[in-house]
Amino acid sequence: MSLKPSESTILKGLVVVALSVFAASAADAWVADKLPARLQARLENRARDIKWAASLDTEGQLESVVETAKLWVPGSSVRVAFMGGSQELRGAVVQAASQWLGPEGANLKLDFGVAPGYRNWETGDTSYSAEIRVSFLKDGYWSLVGTDAVDPEIAGPDEASLNLEFDRPSDDEFETTVLHEFGHALGFHHEHQHPQEGCEDEFRWKDQPGYEPTLDAEGCAYTRDRTHRWPGLYRYMSGCPNWWSKADTDFNLRKLEDAYLYETNGFDGDSVMKYYYEPWMFKDGTNSPCYSAEPEPSLSDGDKAAAAEAYPPGQDSLEERIEALRQQLSDLEQELAAAKAAGGARAETVEALLSGRVAYYRARLP
Numbered sequence: 396m397s398l399k400p401s402e403s404t405i406l407k408g409l410v411v412v413a414l415s416v417f418a419a420s421a422a423d424a425w426v427a428d429k430l431p432a433r434l435q436a437r438l439e440n441r442a443r444d445i446k447w448a449a450s451l452d453t454e455g456q457l458e459s460v461v462e463t464a465k466l467w468v469p470g471s472s473v474r475v476a477f478m479g480g481s482q483e484l485r486g487a488v489v490q491a492a493s494q495w496l497g498p499e500g501a502n503l504k505l506d507f508g509v510a511p512g513y514r515n516w517e518t519g520d521t522s523y524s525a526e527i528r529v530s531f532l533k534d535g536y537w538s539l540v541g542t543d544a545v546d547p548e549i550a551g552p553d554e555a556s557l558n559l560e561f562d563r564p565s566d567d568e569f570e571t572t573v574l575h576e577f578g579h580a581l582g583f584h585h586e587h588q589h590p591q592e593g594c595e596d597e598f599r600w601k602d603q604p605g606y607e608p609t610l611d612a613e614g615c616a617y618t619r620d621r622t623h624r625w626p627g628l629y630r631y632m633s634g635c636p637n638w639w640s641k642a643d644t645d646f647n648l649r650k651l652e653d654a655y656l657y658e659t660n661g662f663d664g665d666s667v668m669k670y671y672y673e674p675w676m677f678k679d680g681t682n683s684p685c686y687s688a689e690p691e692p693s694l695s696d697g698d699k700a701a702a703a704e705a706y707p708p709g710q711d712s713l714e715e716r717i718e719a720l721r722q723q724l725s726d727l728e729q730e731l732a733a734a735k736a737a738g739g740a741r742a743e744t745v746e747a748l749l750s751g752r753v754a755y756y757r758a759r760l761p
């Protein structure tokens with residue numbers, strides 16, 4: 396049965412929005428996930444505060460303590476709540492996100508509430524009704540990283556920590572996108588921002604010399620000019636459909652200095668946490684070690700291994716990890732005490748930096 400033109404147009408519209416997340420085909424402009432400016436600004440402020448407080452920190456452990464405290468307590472139950480979205484859509488998110496869990500993945504429980512409606516959160520909430528607060532109502536596809544979602548300095552109980560701009564789970568990119576954003580929610584950063592083996596040196600940041608700004612056939616994204624020169628990523632991301640500033644591009648694509656898990660895991664080109672990049676975005680095109688074909692809608696072996704390492708399955712390793720978390724909690728509390736003893740602005744800053752994590756660990760460590 397053929398669709399009436401109006402229905403066909405509506406369906407096409409839905410598909411285009413969803414496909415554009417990871418830049419599916421040549422016809423689609425390449426869109427990446429980016430936090431709302433408000434959340435990104437808070438994270439950047441905190442990073443500045445941490446740098447400042449760390450410069451006064453004789454022990455020199457504040458930065459790494461804050462970074463490693465992004466994981467949830469292994470073996471624990473992390474609540475997830477939804478705002479908006481049909482039962483069908485919520486059910487599909489539950490199914491996709493749960494691929495991170497299980498014997499070969501993370502030893503963690505994602506508690507979505509009771510099917511088919513699942514748990515709700517609301518913008519009037521004054522305490523966290525869930526650690527991970529999913530919205531289908533805002534623009535784009537993005538998530539805070541791990542326990543940042545329960546850090547009141549970053550996101551309050553009345554704010555989403557993860558957004559999926561889907562109306563229905565109807566296309567190829569749905570599963571990949573849900574897995575990617577829930578990867579952030581479990582504490583994982585972008586694979587291409589790997590501090591030792593990331594893609595920073597591989598990217599084509601600047602325009603090829605002599606590039607003349609040229610838009611694609613849709614009049615949207617920057618593309619090759621008539622002499623086949625390519626734009627750089629700074630210019631590409633500054634245009635439609637991303638509209639990123641240079642700072643946004645650096646925030647989302649440059650390597651991260653202190654990122655837990657990268658310490659022990661090498662770069663995984665197949666990771667669902669790496670964006671798909673078109674070949675021209677690398678200086679060496681398809682020969683770049685950072686280039687890989689479009690992602691399968693599933694986790695790579697490396698993703699599962701990283702999940703199992705962050706949230707270990709065995710009782711022995713679980714006890715080790717909980718012991719490590721207990722040590723982190725004690726480090727966090729020492730930092731707080733030192734800040735309070737030092738008094739003044741530093742105490743307020745460090746307290747603001749750490750209080751969310753301290754409260755979370757204190758409430759959940761066995």
Ligand SMILES: [Zn+2]
Nearest residue numbers: 428575579585
């Ligand atoms: Zn991402």
